[in-house]
Amino acid sequence: MYRLVFFALIALALLALGFSFTPLVGPGAGEILASFAVLAVVICGVDAVAQRVLRLPWRAESSLLTALILLFVLQPSLAPSGLLGNALAGALASLSKYLIAWRGRHILNPAAFGATVVTVFGFGSFSSWWVGTPALAVAVAVLGLLVLWRTEKVRVVLVFLLVVVGVSVVRQAMQASAAGTGIAIADAVLFALAHSPALFLGAFMLSEPLTLPPRRWQQFSVAALVGLLAGWPIAVGDLFTFGQERALLIGNLLAFAFAVRGSVRLVLEKRRMVTPTAQELTFRAKGRLGFLPGQYLELDVPHRRPDARGTRREFSILSAPADLPTLRIAYKNGDQKHPSSYKRALAAAEPGAVLAVTGTWGDFVLPRGGAPVLMVAAGIGVTPFVSQLRQLRAQGVDRDVVLIYVASEAAELAFRDELEATGVRGVVFTRDEPAGLAESWTWAQGVRLDAEGLERVVPDIAARHAFISGPPRLIADLAPALQKARSLTTDAFAGY
Template sequence: MYRLVLFALAALAAIAIVLSLTGSGMPNAVEILASFAVLAVVISAVDAAAQRILRLPWRLESSLVTALILLFVLQPSLTVAGLAGNALAGAVASLSKYLIAWRGRHILNPAAFGAAVVTIFGLGSFSSWWVGTPVLSVAVAVLGLAVLWRTEKVRIVLVFLLVAVGVSVVRQAVQLQAAGLAFELADAVLFSLAQSPFLFLGAFMLSEPLTLPPRRWQQFSVAALVGILAGWPIAIGGLFTLGQERALLIGNLLAFAFALRGSVRLVLEKRRFVTPTAQELTFRTRGRLRFLPGQYLELDVPHRHPDARGTRREFSFVSAPADLPTLRIAYKDGDQKHPSSYKRALAAAQPGAVLAVTGTWGDFVLPRGGAPALMVAAGIGVTPFVSQLRQMQSLGVQRDVVLIYVASEAAELAFRDELEATGVRAIVFTRDEPTSLAPNWTWAQGVRLDAAGLERVVPDIAARNAFISGPPRLIADLAPALQKARSLTTDAFAGY
């Protein structure tokens, strides 16, 4: 994600520099370049020093992303005072990641905090949000959408934009009416979108995963709060307002209150192959970890020379919350000719290695109540269902559940013993017939499962809440049948 955001912000900066040369009202190109150079050097130096002291891996992408965001928030300058203020904002932003943190995880958006400090206290620079201009609005929208689409935050930022624009339009109407001036709805909406920093704030700052709460409804709540405060900035003592970056900081505090989460260390105890091509890792947790069955964690595996996909990946929990402090994850391993640098580093980790969980997220959880459920899993996508069924078993919860398990062959049915022990009714799709199936397990024959086949083996699908975990292609193939379910929750993955 950092590299994608970095490329998008760098492209936006390049566009801004080109536009500044055309006399379009942008800051001077030299001011932009000088301010970025100061921000990049200061932030990278502070990050490198802090991470060396704390024995953390240095992530240059993260430093440059913070520098580029601050470049668009702060006023570019060539004066000594202005550049010093920008440098101070960068240093404060970087330090906030380590000093304003909870159990190793920063609470506030670093760029927003750095900009707010120098602006409120008048320390040489100030937040001008010069990115909020019509000539950049299309570029911000296109590049921001690319980031949001990849990080699956489109709906969250859309909620923010709807609230922020709506509140801003109401504010304009009230102010124009008080001044005795005419109000035009179309002009007010256009002004809110093209001549404000809402697009940039939402796409590149609000969407930061590290400062969002874990559940979708919580994320929507944060987005709405930031939208209200950004759309109608509240004056504080006549000195400053709670607008833009300060609105985001208040949203960060709400997110922190929702989650109170922090990084948790995991000590690798053992690894084993659960199928010829899938491994399970067993850890013991250091620190408090909370999750719901069906959620996922983000695991950081630092290593030298990471490829473009970075050092973090997401894994569904195999273990149930009742199993803590033992924690298990699983991943596909043995059938990839060119594994990522992350997978190679994870495969090289030996018992005793300490890794970090940077957070838990997800809404792939069973609804409350006893409504019948349909679980559809492909290969290693069965992991969240193992967690859910094991938790139900440990709590003695009875529920009408049907598990559809698709695998290339019988040997690839991971965690079969554990699943059979839960008593779940299962229908298996494999090329070859599994041996010694439990009485409530059925072999449906064939590895291909489509919508018609799903309706044939689960005729009461309309009465069930459906959950599907697997590759996007399978989800698309089953969509016509799954749309008939009472509800549908998906967990798509594309490998590591």
């Protein structure tokens, strides 16, 4: 995700550089290039020193990403005072990741913090948000949508945009009324989107996963608060307003209050193959790690010369909260001919290796109460269900659950013993018949699972909360049947 954001911001910077030779963009080409050079050198330098002191791997793309965001937030300049102010903002942004942090995890958006300090205290530069111009609006929207689609934050930022535009329109209307004039709603909406940094703020800053809370409703709350403050900046005397980057910082504090979390170290204890194509990793958590059954974690595996896919990946948590400090994940080996640098590094990790969990997220959690549940899993997509069923068993909760397990062949049924031990009713869809199935499990006679077949084996689907974890194609195939469920929660994945 970081590489995607990085490349999107580079594309936006090149476009802005082209427009700088026209009246469509305020800063000139020299100002843009000089400011970015200063920001990049300072941020990379501070990050490199700080991470060397803390014995952390330096990630150049993270440093350059912060520099690119600040480039669009701060006023580019060729004047020594302006460049010095930009340099200070960059240094403060970088330092905030290490000094304003909780258990190894930064609390505030670094770029927003650096821009706020130099703006409020007048240190040679200020936040102009020159990216908020009609010439760049379409590019920001398209590139931002790519990022949000990949990170599944479209709805969160949509809430932010609805609030910020709505509040901005009301503000413009009240200002026009006070001046004895009127406004056209369409013009007010266009102004709120194309003549302000709202699109950029939402897509490239609010969506940063490290400063968002783990649950969707919490993320919506943060988005609404930031939208309210950014749409109608509240003045604090004659000093500053709670708008734009200050609004984002307040949202960061709310996110921190929702979930006081931090980076947790994991010590690899062992690995084992659970099917011919999938393996399980068992860790011991060093520190407090909180998660709900069904959530996922982001695992950081630093390594030399990472490819464009980066050093972090998301994995559904296989173990239950009751199993802590033991924590387990599983993944499919996948493409062995052209594996990512991440996969090679993870495969090379030996017992005793220390890796970091940068956070836990997700709403793929069972509803409260005792309503019946339908679980549909494909292959290694069964991992969140193992966590949920293990937790129910540890708590002594007896719940009506039907598990539909789809795999290419019987040998690919991962964690079958654990699942059968929970007593859950299961229906297995494989080409060949699995040997020795538990009494509560049945084989679907080699039939391919589709919407009609799902309704046949689960006739009471309308009374159940449905959960499906698997590739997007399976989710699409089963959609006609799953839409009839009491509710539907999906966890789509396409491998890594």
